[in-house]
Amino acid sequence: MKILFSILLLNLSISAFAQEKKPNIIFILTDDQRWDALGFAGNTMIRTPEMDRLAEEGTFFENAFVTTPICAASRASILTGLYERTHGYTFGQGDIKQPYVAQSYPVKLRNAGYYTGFFGKFGVNYSGFSELFDEGEDYDRNGKYNDRRGYFFKKIGKDTVHLSRYTSQQAIDFIESAPTEKPFMLSLSFSAPHAHDPAELQYFWSSEYDTMYQNLVVPDPLLMEDKYFLDQPEYVRSGENRTRWHWRYDTPEKYQQSVKGYFRMISEVDTEIGKIRKALKAKGLAENTVIILMGDNGYFLGERQLAGKWLMYDNSLRVPLIVYDPRQIGGKRNTNFALNIDVSATILDFAGAKRPKSWQGTSLRSKELAKRKDFLTEHLWQVDIIPPSEAIRTERWKYFRYINDPEHEELYDLEADPMEINNLAADPSRQKILKELREKMEQKIAGFLKEKMD
Template structure:
């Protein structure tokens, strides 16, 4: 087993033990779980966390791409620069501030307060926390150089973190195969026949070690699936009857939109042996759509089983009652919605993701319908742990919602991508694009009471609502699109 380890000088631990924190990040996990009323997907262990905690029904990320979304969550900040909405935000910005006195993430903050911090798998953007390209040798610089006591990844037979991330069974990977692969695989292997099983194995070992420590711990476990390729052991595919799987309820391009708001599904289409190519010209066939959704659901079930084993170990070690558990998907995913297969849009499907918190003394089995953002986690953890939050954070603590104290909640979430800013409130999503030459339409408005699938842009029909929400857009506009017209 190859483990990548960062050993940094440790601040003195606090005498009084705080709550431990288990943070579980699941890549590309939209709210397609039983706890979110999906009656087909098999996710009993993830659902169990929701039944023991608080489920957020309307959680939105700051950007529909992995690195930028994770940066928003970890820093508690909305984007101020164009680099902040790219996957390079860690390598090109945060890592280069390692000599700055500023706290780089909430993990770093907890470490400063005496927590022992361990990351296993993908927590920032890179699968192993190191900076290097997909086909390069393993890097030597850390994306979060001040945050971790240990950063771990079992590379198995795949050799590098990125090869592991795009792994196929038997040690194959997307890069070495030059993408001459299908976007899914069901191999007759054990859970450890793919990297997520190895991530679980490492997390279990580390959890046992952390249980013996005197100081509180933060353990981040970042699973790769259901990110493409949709690969998982065959036994998880066998859980499903494909005839019961439903295709997208909104497979058509929304009315009254500029096609630049959409994309041609390159993330899926780059797999050269896919049976069909997605496009905006027509939906994929029902047969192939169901096969891909089947693969996505099997990947969820694979991760669900890993999380179940992690929860069992936490319970057996006697840590459950003093551990805050965060379950988070880094963004959503279009499964044929709007003829798109992927993320990278400012539509609801790309921005809405799984978010569940289970914490000591918090009411169990509840659901929150207020609009919340990933940037709210940082101040929430500070309050749950009894720390004063840094003044610079953009997010607001979710603790009042967790305790159902009926606060004066803002109900606003901002997202940024594709030269656009989108704001979501209780009823509407308004998106403004800063396109060259102001190509029309550059304003989109969707009514989530009457049109939850965002099938029709009603901006021209509702000018008063647009003007009201544009004022909110202005509040979230930090000038990241420098060459606005």
């Protein structure tokens, strides 16, 4: 009996030690931050010292992409580890379906013994949000205001503050009050740098950032000549990408104001990340807290005389992605394809929890990542102002088409033409690769549909 009792105590001690050593995890999601909108990516104009430090001390994924370039569907993919074609969620679809939520990372983390929190823009309609996390608040820009109040409507004490400031304070409060007997997983979803669409000035930041970038002259966007706009099919030229270009970039003055505003909002988020890391250090948690940072989709800053996202060009698809683990040697650059559907698997990997077999992503820590040589990306929302489209991207090639106009195809040799200028779809010498990519994309789509039916 004494031996059995001793073994039981030993097993309990080992279990407790393992639980104690599980890392805390913070996942930070920004809204509309494109891949190069941070200093570490080579942007010499923007000031993002905290994001840069995370990249320098962690792993920076140089080829990170979303599988759907719009916030609602992309966030659903992050939540569930599934492609849009599988989970079926985007704008105008009602609530995301319960079976997919039941397999989501918040559910799996709580089952694994984590204390969970979420603050910010959830971005996915789900009536059971309040039961999904141990602590949580879902909020975004306040659309009833057509001015700066859209971003300044949350209170800390008696002060009405910008959403970025409010979100970081929610994080700090969570860190300070989280139970010490279990690890925590905190999801933070900043609304910035998303423009406040109803407002004439679009971008809003806290007053202390007013002078930041005031002496900067932002260079003209690439591919700004009429030719690159006129190369687009009519439904793109008359669609929402063009409408929002008029909101933000159609005069030199608007362009300077908008890009500087976009930078200011990112710099404000950056400052708040620094405050969160100080709170971790003060609580003695910094050395055991993993931080993952990602953007929810790419963004046009006037290229091709367009704005927004939604299209299959890399402007829309490519995002920043950093994984910082203080327990590992940092300073790494990973060139493998990394996708938004990989985030949930990565979170569970850090937590030592088993990922559902239904998930379509892989952990960013896995050697399997190096085997990914291509991926599907798609925008399936059927709405008149944004043409739905689908694409396949390999290390060298990208093929895409518009779902409602499949005869319009685009093919780019990304090795020779990384800016996607020369559409080779009509080139007789490229018909073999065009056909191969079209067939490969259709095979992937058929495979996802079969999985869904099964």
